[in-house]
Amino acid sequence: MRLEINNVTKKFKHKTAVDRFSMVIEVNDCVGLIGPNGAGKSTLIQIIADILSADEGYILLDGQKISTKKDQIGYLPQYPNFYSWMTAFETLLFMGKLSGISKSHLHKDIPLILEKVGLEKEAQAKVGTFSGGMKQRLGIAQALLHKPTLIIMDEPVSALDPIGRREVLNLLKEIKKETTILISTHILGDAEEICERFVVIKDGQKIEDATKTQLLNRSQESAIYLTIRKEDYEWLNQVENLPYVKGIENFGDGFKISVQQMEDDAYRLLQHGMDRKIGFKKFEIGVRESLEEIFLALVVKV
Amino acid sequence: MNNFAVLSKKEFDQMIRELKIIWLPVVFMLLGLMQPISMYYLPVILEKLGGVEGILIDPTMARPDGSEVLASTLGSQFDQLGIIILVVAAMSVIQAEKVNGMLAFILTRPVSISSYIGSKIMTHYFLAIFSIAIGYAVSYGYTAYLFTSVPIPQAILAFVLYCIWLLFLITLVTMLSTFFNSPAFIALVGIVVLLLCRMTAGLHPLIGALNPAGVSLRATSVLATGSMGDWWEVNIIATLLIILGMALIIHYWIAKKKF
Incomplete structure (x- = not known):
């Protein structure tokens, strides 16, 4: 899916979190959104996911408003939270049904995705007993479950141990051919592995937008x-x-x-x-x- | 519509896991018991405490009619302690999901705000009706056993009227839960507003007709006197309009992402 961000500005009381930010992500592109803490990454991601509304500017998906395309988006918040009384399986069943997938499909797909994120043993465990990293894996599972064409992830691997990080990066590599991916991170190594293009944000403004090779050549x-x-x-x-x-x-x-x-x-x-x-x-x-x-x-x- | 069903099912599952579906009806069962029993033993209690000197209570005088007892179950038990318990049980209906981010998370899915709010209000309203129905039935049974029985159509009409007031209560708490982040504050504001409504409802017929608590008073008067009183249609329509208004405010609030 083609994502177009046009002149988006978001002000909070005391600061401008995102300042006239524009970029276009072409179909099946993978973009890493990089910036230090507090640069406005999460705010921008939340605006794209339609959690926050922009004060100015607009965002289009394939030329249409995001609110009409929500079944096509897989979103992972920075700190995914789920109902602690549900099991991992029930959580995915719930999120999947909200995206309009039939129950029989879900019963087939959920074990597969749980295995991919390394949670197959915890399928029937209550989410309340999960560690941060396990919640993150579950968050990734729910973002991929409905096979979205646009994936937006806020710090997808920062909370994971090296093994989990590797598994998730491999998972993303696997789907990146047919999916538009936008991930934010402050750890470059992660983005570097799956994304070819980087957008650097600082104080809410875009200060760089280039591919890996361009960047390396420039500063050679x-x-x-x-x-x-x-x-x-x-x-x-x-x-x-x-x-x-x-x-x-x-x-x-x-x-x-x-x-x-x-x-x-x-x-x-x-x-x-x-x-x-x-x-x-x-x-x-x-x-x-x-x-x-x-x-x-x-x-x-x- | 499909998402409304999914969300409602989740709410019911949660009520079952948290045992809300058990303790709330039990509490109302006890509340329902309290009124007939305390009124039945009131003469005995007074006699024991007051001794033989002073006022003499004539046992035949003190025994009220069954319909009066049932009316005071609604008016004195459910409308006082009952309100407080219902508000506390429902105070985090939206607040909890707002604070832990689930609300925003759910709305990143193709879920309409109306089906979200609808599922919340509907399920909690259902729980409230279920609990109150059980308490009311227990109270009805004991009243019939200890006093005189109340005609069933009259009891049902009173209950239906009371359910309108309940819908107002649940919608109000849901609205407050959307506005504020502190459960204690939600409960406080909710209880104060509801008790104020309840207190002002009887002051003037006009205020009573526009006041949702007026419907609750009418429920008790159906039981006690058999009449709903003047302007009952106005009262019901006004209450339903207020409920609709609050639902629209909740919708606006969430749509504007002010949570």
């Missing part, structure tokens, strides 16, 4: 990262005076060397070191910045 820095034995640190003085070296910086447990022409110079530098029998531990060319660092820079900079 031609530099050589190397680690050598302590005894060979002398050599660095010679390196500094080489004509093609622009500078040396400390970087982690090694050094970052900037050169003029990446490929030729890296080769020359390596040759130079080999000739002098330098003990290289690591020699790396190109990008060292992870997406994490790029986002950090983006968010802190503005």
Whole structure:
């Protein structure tokens, strides 16, 4: 489903949570909504899920209002809450019926989805006894149960242990071919795995909207990262005076060397070191910045 | 309509799991018992406490008619302690789901606000009618046994009138439950409003005719005197309009997402 967010603004008493936010998500796209705590991610997600209403602007799904398309949306709130007196199975039965799925379908589908989110053993356990992570899994199950064409998830994996995180990410990867997905997170690694495109939000405003490759290319820095034995640190003085070296910086447990022409110079530098029998531990060319660092820079900079 | 059924079923399931469907009728059964029994033993109690000196109570004088006893079950038991209990039992009808996020969550599904509100009011109204019917039946039986029996059509008419007042009560509490987040505050406001209605209903015929509690008074007067009083049609229509108005306010409130 195509999701169009147009100039959405939401003000609370003392602050503007979402400020003239626009974006379009094409059919079967996967977008990660990234931002620090309090950036307005959850507010925006809740507006899309039609829980909050926008003060200005509008949101369209396939050109229509969201309220007419609710059976097509799978929504996972940040802290999913269910009736503590229902079992996991009953919860899914209840939510499924509200989405208009027939009872016989549900009896067939619920065990499958429970197995996928790793709750098959807890099917008949009361939700009141569930841990936070188990509720999160149940929340994911209810969001996927009615096979929606748009999935909106607010921090889907933040509350899960590494195994749960892996299971859920695999689950999302499985359905992403035929589903439009919007997930918000402050943990980049998660979004990075399933989404190709990222939208960064800060103070309610969109400050970046790009694909992973674009981002990496943009901030690529031609530099050589190397680690050598302590005894060979002398050599660095010679390196500094080489004509093609622009500078040396400390970087982690090694050094970052900037050169003029990446490929030729890296080769020359390596040759130079080999000739002098330098003990290289690591020699790396190109990008060292992870997406994490790029986002950090983006968010802190503005 | 389908979602209305799903939501109503959930409400009933919840009432069963929380045993509300048992304790509320039991409470009203006790309330229903209290009036005939205490009125039956009143002369004895007075005699024991008052001794032989002072006022002399003539036992034949003190024994009231069965219809009066049943009328005072509605007027003195159900309309006082009964109101308080019903309000407390229904105070978190929407508030609880508002606070834990279930309301917003349910509305992300293709569920209309009317079917949500409808299921809430209907199920709690049903529970209230069920509880009161049991209490009333017990009271009726004991009254017939200890005093004189009340003609059944009269008893049923009074009950039907009383159910209109109950619908007002449930809708009012549901509305307050939509407005406020504190159960104690909901209960307090609810009880004060209902008791105020009840107190002002008898003051003036005009106020009585526009006051939902007037319907409750008419129920007791059907039992005590056999007549519903003047302007009963106005009273019923006014009450139903007030109920409709409150339902629309709840709908507006939830639709505007003010919860």
